[in-house]
Structures are given as structure tokens and as C-alpha cells.
Amino acid sequence: MAPFLQRIRNFLPQPERNSVFPEALWGAVLYWLALPAPGKIWLLHLLGWIAILPWCFLITRRRLGAPRVSDRRAPLSSVAKEVHPGVPTPSHPGRRAPGSQQRDAWHLVPARTVQREPRSENKPEWSPRSILGWLIGVNPFRQIWTVSFLFWLVTLHWLRYPHPLVTIGWIALSFYLAFYLPVFIAISRIAVHRLRLPSLLAVPVVWTGLEYLRAHLLTGFTLASLCHTQYRMYPMLQVCDLAGQYGLSFLMAGAAAGFAEVFRQENWKKRGAMLVVALTPVLGTASYGLWRLHQPESGPSQLKVALVQGSVDVVFPPPPGTNEKMHQQYWELSLATVRHGNSLDLIIWPETVYGEFLIDGTPDALPPPQWAGSVAEFHHALKQAVQASREHLYTSAQILGMPMIVGINRQEWTAEGPKIYNSAVLVPLMEKQVALSQKYDNDPFEVSGQDQSKRGSSVSNNPSAKDPHLGEAGRENSPLANAPSFTPPIEVYDKLHLVMFGEYIPFARYFEGLIQLTPLSTLQVNTEPGQKPKCFVVGEAQLVPNICFESTVPHLIRRQLRELRKAGFVPNALVNLTNDGWFWGSAALDLHLACSVFRAVEFRKPHLIAANTGISAWVDSIGRIRAEAPRRTLQVLLADVTLDDQVTMYLVLGDWLGILCLGFVLVVLCIEFLEKLRTQKQKDVPNST
Numbered sequence: 001m002a003p004f005l006q007r008i009r010n011f012l013p014q015p016e017r018n019s020v021f022p023e024a025l026w027g028a029v030l031y032w033l034a035l036p037a038p039g040k041i042w043l044l045h046l047l048g049w050i051a052i053l054p055w056c057f058l059i060t061r062r063r064l065g066a067p068r069v070s071d072r073r074a075p076l077s078s079v080a081k082e083v084h085p086g087v088p089t090p091s092h093p094g095r096r097a098p099g100s101q102q103r104d105a106w107h108l109v110p111a112r113t114v115q116r117e118p119r120s121e122n123k124p125e126w127s128p129r130s131i132l133g134w135l136i137g138v139n140p141f142r143q144i145w146t147v148s149f150l151f152w153l154v155t156l157h158w159l160r161y162p163h164p165l166v167t168i169g170w171i172a173l174s175f176y177l178a179f180y181l182p183v184f185i186a187i188s189r190i191a192v193h194r195l196r197l198p199s200l201l202a203v204p205v206v207w208t209g210l211e212y213l214r215a216h217l218l219t220g221f222t223l224a225s226l227c228h229t230q231y232r233m234y235p236m237l238q239v240c241d242l243a244g245q246y247g248l249s250f251l252m253a254g255a256a257a258g259f260a261e262v263f264r265q266e267n268w269k270k271r272g273a274m275l276v277v278a279l280t281p282v283l284g285t286a287s288y289g290l291w292r293l294h295q296p297e298s299g300p301s302q303l304k305v306a307l308v309q310g311s312v313d314v315v316f317p318p319p320p321g322t323n324e325k326m327h328q329q330y331w332e333l334s335l336a337t338v339r340h341g342n343s344l345d346l347i348i349w350p351e352t353v354y355g356e357f358l359i360d361g362t363p364d365a366l367p368p369p370q371w372a373g374s375v376a377e378f379h380h381a382l383k384q385a386v387q388a389s390r391e392h393l394y395t396s397a398q399i400l401g402m403p404m405i406v407g408i409n410r411q412e413w414t415a416e417g418p419k420i421y422n423s424a425v426l427v428p429l430m431e432k433q434v435a436l437s438q439k440y441d442n443d444p445f446e447v448s449g450q451d452q453s454k455r456g457s458s459v460s461n462n463p464s465a466k467d468p469h470l471g472e473a474g475r476e477n478s479p480l481a482n483a484p485s486f487t488p489p490i491e492v493y494d495k496l497h498l499v500m501f502g503e504y505i506p507f508a509r510y511f512e513g514l515i516q517l518t519p520l521s522t523l524q525v526n527t528e529p530g531q532k533p534k535c536f537v538v539g540e541a542q543l544v545p546n547i548c549f550e551s552t553v554p555h556l557i558r559r560q561l562r563e564l565r566k567a568g569f570v571p572n573a574l575v576n577l578t579n580d581g582w583f584w585g586s587a588a589l590d591l592h593l594a595c596s597v598f599r600a601v602e603f604r605k606p607h608l609i610a611a612n613t614g615i616s617a618w619v620d621s622i623g624r625i626r627a628e629a630p631r632r633t634l635q636v637l638l639a640d641v642t643l644d645d646q647v648t649m650y651l652v653l654g655d656w657l658g659i660l661c662l663g664f665v666l667v668v669l670c671i672e673f674l675e676k677l678r679t680q681k682q683k684d685v686p687n688s689t
Contacts, residue, residue: 048229212658494530
């Protein structure tokens, strides 16, 4: 072997080692270095193509961990000679001599010659040192799980920021995700060693199948997928319009398996051929990407948008006045943008930053238990609150002089009681004027407060006296209550894919006290999921909104686009409203932005991200980040967006690659199960006779 290759091989984890810990740790370090994070240089993202290389060594190694006692046959053969001198012994460890019986010398050793250490009757003492020793002990898959657990703890450390109790969720999620790596290595080893499949096929198929499973199991979690390491490598991203993010992960895993095979070859001819095979997915992906990048943009229509980014970190419980502070930040930034004379078509605020509730109600809505009046009086007050909350939004758009998309909490009163939704609303401009004139150059909240101090309160049975949420938008002593009786048309999208333990507690509807055990008790809400997607039409733009981590779920965005196209819409842009103040400017912001970049490429739609604390961004339809705001800063991004209504292969066929790969994984598991069952039956037959 050439000296330089020998030096590289000595530097890399050696497949002959007994312990798997070094290889597992090497892979975790390379993977972590390649993931999006603040301050990393772009060259580190290239490590994603070799991140799982050490794990491929573990897959192709003949045996994981130290040899078992039953496999150490040379010493036992000498023992067998002493006990049975006439019995032929194997000429080589692991091989039977010619003419020998079916059982080797190990089976001929009398039971009394096998010495076993006596079991200690004392119970083991569990200490941090003993637990660590157990985790990184001789069991190879326990070592791999431990490394994977540490990797996820480091990668997801930002989950613990909002509240101390969230640390439990951080550890629990890391504990669950840690199982994917040992399962990946175990299933790949079955495919390579038992089914005799080449690692070039087994590794990418198993990896992609498990990524697809992770995106769906337990509501799904796609952050820190292998492909996300390439979110700023624009030529590499373009293949995602064919098979989604799973296509790029498949190619990257296949390339890593090819590089691992290069190091296993012992002559230059095979080594060169395998290097060509390993570089094929890399060069093929880059070639397709360069071709796509030079294609002309399809849509001539333009939309000029202002993405408003404030900076208010989320903590539990929120300090008094947090909502007012947040709303005031965004209002002042919006007014400053308008005063600078920017010609805009739309202004966008992030998730839940609008300070008031949007109130809705059904005809059969029932009053809360503390309501003092009749049901008819409650319905009258509810109708006024519904109108007032909408006119409040409409007045904000009138003052700014342009339509708005804002993130807001929506409360709907029903026969089952009030329900809370995490919503995005499109507030259009209307010709009809309301009581609050454009002569006011400040926040409608402040105008309402000034006028209220002059008028005083004269309403005894309004909902604000009975329910705090209803009262925030339903103050009848505000000037909006005196406006003509009409309800401005506001388009509403309710978030479909909620975050478990972040927006709702499972089974909290049936166990009322359950929510009191969580940080959500400080907000007194348990959010309900929405029912259908929505398309916001602004001129020629047909915008599809998604909220928070919905942009991390590719099959959800695909389902929304397909349903809207069936309904007659032609979506040509995506909008993400998110409040990432939960994560205090950490790497979570980069991981979230990476997902939005992939959604833009998969569907060939520009993606506009308005994020509290960042990272607000304008991503075009080929995944280029045209503009982004620094994290935890006050800034307004101006985007001159080219609309794009292309239909991609991924939009039509969906997760075909992920489904096929997961099917392969299940077939491998079934074959292994049947083989184990057959072997067990063969062992049971001699015992029964």
C-alpha cells in the first residue's frame, strides 16, 4: 500500500480494532461539524459527504466488539488434546480438520473443564463511574447508542433554554433519537453480511429509510438530517426537486459507503475503480445542480415584501408586558419602513407577535362558567368582540397603507368552550374607512388607550369582564366598537402540525390537571390543530403560509400544495411565520433555516421567512439565500420576489424514494426474523429427540 494511503488509514479508525467506540465517536464529530451552526465556515459543510464514513467501517467489519469466549478456539483445542488425545483438532482456528466430526473440539470438552467465575451475591453498586463503564462497556451497540445519545444532547442543547422543566424533554428526545444510529448499523450489517448485499447499496438505502421513518414517527422530527449539512451548497441542493431531501441524503450516504470501500481495497486497480464509484454520486449531484442553476427563472411576476424581524426571547413564565413590548417593536419597525418611502406590496410579521387575540365564535357557542348574563347577551357581546378584533387588524393595515400577514393567537368560542389556535391572517386593504383614521401615526393600541381614558367604561356585560382573552380584543369602550357594524374579510390559516409539549399536551383535553404539570400552565393554553391549508392571494401572488416548525416537515408542505392545486389555486410562493425566540439565537435558528431552504428547492417556490429573533430570510426558488437578517437584531428585510408556479417531480410523486427505502428495511428485518426463527427450530429439534 502506498505510504500516504497507509498514513491516512492509520489516522482513520481501524476496522480491526475490538472497540467500536472510536469509530462511532469519529462519525459523530464529523457529522456535528458539518451541521448548520452559527460561526461555522462553509467548507465544514463538505464534511457531510464523509460524515458517516467511520460508521461504514463498522458496517463492513467482520465482527463488532471483542471475540466471544466461544470463538476463541485455539486455546480450547489444546485443552481438548489433553482431555481426548485421539480426537483430531482443527488445523486453523475456525476451520475443521478433514474427517472431523460435525462438532469441533469445543463441544468435546467436558462441562467440568469449563471454568466460570462465580457470581457475586452482592448487588452491584450503581455510581456515575459504574454507569459510564456500563454504557461504554464491551457491548458494541451499547457503545454506539451512548455516542449517539451524546451527539443528540449536544446538537439539541437549545431545547432546554425556555424553562428548566424543558430539560426533561431535551433528554427524552435525545434518548429516543439515539436509537437510530445503532439500528442503522445493525440493519446494514444484516444486509451486508447475511444477505451478501454490497455496502454501496445497503448503506444509503437503510440510512434513507430510517430518515423517512424519523420524519413520521411520533409526529416526526427531521432537524439535523444528513442532507441539511449542504443547505448552503447550492449545486448539491438541486437534486431535491426529484426525490425531496431524502434523495440528497441517499446520495451522500452512498458516497460515504464508496469512500469506505476505497480503504478496504488492497491493490491500486480496485482502489481506483472504487474511487470512481464513490465520486459518481458527488459529481452527478453537482452536475445536475449546475445545470439547474443556469436555468432561467420561470415567473415574470414580482412581489415586493417587507419581512419584519424583532427580537424578544421567550421565557416561562413571560415577564409582565412581554406581549405589548413585542407588538410595539414590530409596529415601530413597520412604521419606519413605510416612512422611508419604500414601495411595497405586503408586510409580514412573525408567529404570535401581534399583541391581541383574534376572536371567533360559532352560533352554538356557550358562555364561560363565570358569565353573569344570559346566553343571548353573551352572543351579542361575542359578536361585538369578533367585529372589534377584526377591525383592529384592518385599522393597522390602513395606517401602514398595505396588506399585512401577521402571526396571531386566535380564540374560537364553541359549544365545547373556547379553543385556541396558532394562526396566520391576511389583512387586506379595503376602501371602507373605519373609526380610526389614518391621521394617527402610531399604534392602534395606543389610540385605543388614549380614547378609553377619556370615555370611561359603560359596559357591564361585555366579555372582557368575564374572560381575559376575549376581553383583549373585545373591549367595547374602544373607538373600534363605535364603527359601523360590519366584519372586514380576513383570511385565516390555523397551524396544522403542532409541536408536542410546546403547543399542546397529549390527552390534556381528557385530564384537565395534566397541563398544570408543564411550563404551558403559565400560558393557560392548549393549542388546537387547524383543519385545512390556506392560500393568501395578494395581487398575482398566491402565498401558502406555514407556521413555525411546519417548514421542517416536507410531506406536510407537499400535502398543502396538492390540496390547494386541487381546489383551483396556483401557489407560487411559500411563507413561514416563526417565533424562534424560544432558542435564544442558538444553532436551532440555522437548522430551521436549512429546512426552509430545502422546501424552496423541493417545490421550486420562493420561501419568505419572518422570524422573531431571526433568522428572517428571503430564499428564491433554487434555494439561494438572497437576503437574511442577523440573529437577535431588529431589522426589516426587503425582498423583490420572483413568483414561481413550477410543478416538480417531488410534488407529483412525493416521498417515493423514502418509501422504497423503508420497505427495504422492513424486508431485511423480516428475513432476519425468519432466519432466527428457523435457526431456533433447528436447535429445538435435537433437544426434543
